[in-house]
Amino acid sequence: MVELSTILAGFGDAFSLINLAYVLLGVVIGQFVGAVPGIGPVMAMAIAVPFTFALDPLPAIAFLIGVNKGGLVGGAVPAVLMNTPGTPDAAATALDGYPLAKSGKPLKATKMALFSSVTGDTFSDIVLITVSAPMAILALKMGPVEILALMIFAFSVLAGLVGNSLVKGIIAAALGLLFATIGSDPENYTPRLIFGMWDLYDGLPLASVAIGMLAISEILRRLSETGGKVEAAIDLIDTGNPDDRRVTWDEYWSCRYVMLRGAVTGTILGALPGIGSTAAAFMSYAFTKAASDDPQSFGKGNIKGIAAAESANSAVVGANLIPLLTLGIPGSVGAALIISAFMIHGLQPGPLLFENQGRLVYGLFGAMIMANFINLWVGQLGLRFWVKVVTAPISVIFSSAILMCIVGVSMATSGLFGVAVMLVFAGLGYLMASFGYSLVIFIIAFFLGPRLEISVAQSLALTNGDLSQILRYPVAVALLVMSVVAVAYLLWRNQAIQRLEQKDDANV
Amino acid sequence: MTMPSDRLSGAVLFIFGLAMYFAIIPTFVEQAEGGNIAPNTLPNILSWMIAIGGAFLVLKPTPHQTQDLRYFARALMHGAILCAGIYAMTWFGFLYVAPVLALVIMVVIGERRMHWLALGAIGMPALIWIFITQILDRALP
Structure with missing residues (x-):
């Protein structure tokens, strides 16, 4: 059990001036890039990870958390103003945000998104702080066989990300695992698939793979769609009525149950790795619409629609860290990038993190809570400015993003070889996305691959290669049963969400 | 199509x-x-x-x-520009290549306004140089 003094010391670290400064910087950058259509917090985090090299672990990870949280708030701005969500999570926000903005209330819509986002986020952070330490204690009781079963469980929850085609999901996972085998064999340390390039002996650099697949491939996709046109600025309608520029307390309070439902939905879905914030936002939106006395007003500028979507998608961020910190399993790409930041600083997320780095973990929790307040404060001050950001030309945004990716990867990998690897994976990511293969599954499988192979080797050694001996490990058996149930449940849930979204699209 | x-x-x-x-x-x-x-x-x-x-x-x-094949062709063209830029960096370094690379990308996208071109090709590389070499005390590629 983590001692109270460690918890207090951690929270004390979180409130240091330098840490708060990095959280503030992360939130500002996150809100800024979230407001730029096509960039989004995941791409911003991917670019920012290598820049955290020079920082201590807590400010570095707190900075990334700030980028992630700020990005979700910023992502609502283009969704509301242009019907072009800066992040997929904000797509449900656009359903009511855009009609509200078109009716002359763009600031009211963006402020409601901000308030409900911070409310949902704070709720899930409190749940994270409460449940993660007890879960980590349970996880510590596991041996290699249980860890292998846990890894299988982690792969089974990827089924939640499969989308329309199970086969494509399996192929994406297999490709991620195959690329993870490049480097040295974990048992004998013989070179494997390095093609004479000894730079690959330690494996493909995670920063190159993540930035190539998530950032550069997306930039290539967006650039290919511009066709020599620089996107035009938008016209904002202002009615001149001060009430249309703010959210009153009565309006906020009238959404309390909507936000609570959204926060609970987002927290539950966020704690289950692989489901994601977009699904949470649409589910919360659908629940709210179904429970409303006036469902016809949804899709036409109902402020509760914004509250439902934003409280749910933001609640996923905190809850995503539950499997990451307790089991070392990333539940989303954002979480996978946070894991890479942990690893850059020599830390291995998982149950031992609470025991070995308890002060850091509680410092991180403190930073998350602070990030919520800073998000609210920066959002209040900055929304007027972020509204202007959506008009920035993509030419400047993307050329700058490319330069930052190059610099970031070269810093992370100490040279241009990593940048070349990034380009290769940018091409692969572009092709995979174009042909409908999940990049998220690929990245998570790539990250989990080496640990899976080591777990298999250790388990085989422990059981003398006799699979029936697994029956001697009841926790492992329970996890394997859970894996089967999870695959069945997530595939069913995935189809149900898709049906819900299609039905919602048809109604709007 | x-x-x-x-x-x-x-x-x-x-x-x-x-x-x-x-x-x-x-x-x-x-x-x-x-x-x-x-x-x-x-x-x-x-x-x-x-x-x-x-x-x-x-x-x-x-x-x-x-997507239509022309989108793939455009993505390929942008990818080729990136490859050329990174290859040039191995010879001349980030400091000299980055402004040219940013300028080429912006012009290909269709940007013609001088102030945006200046911001992207001079302002951003300068900001990156200040941040990396002066603040973080790291080397540029």
């Missing part, structure tokens, strides 16, 4: 999986004595999974439609 894609990607993956299993893994994975898993076991299993998955997509494709 979009085009159905699963048969094409499935065929490529099928060939890739088989090529990995029969040619690439035997050549580029060194074998070792001892251990619980041979170095080629996992890559071989994964190669078969990819090949079988690819074959399945060829036989039973989903209705997924991919």
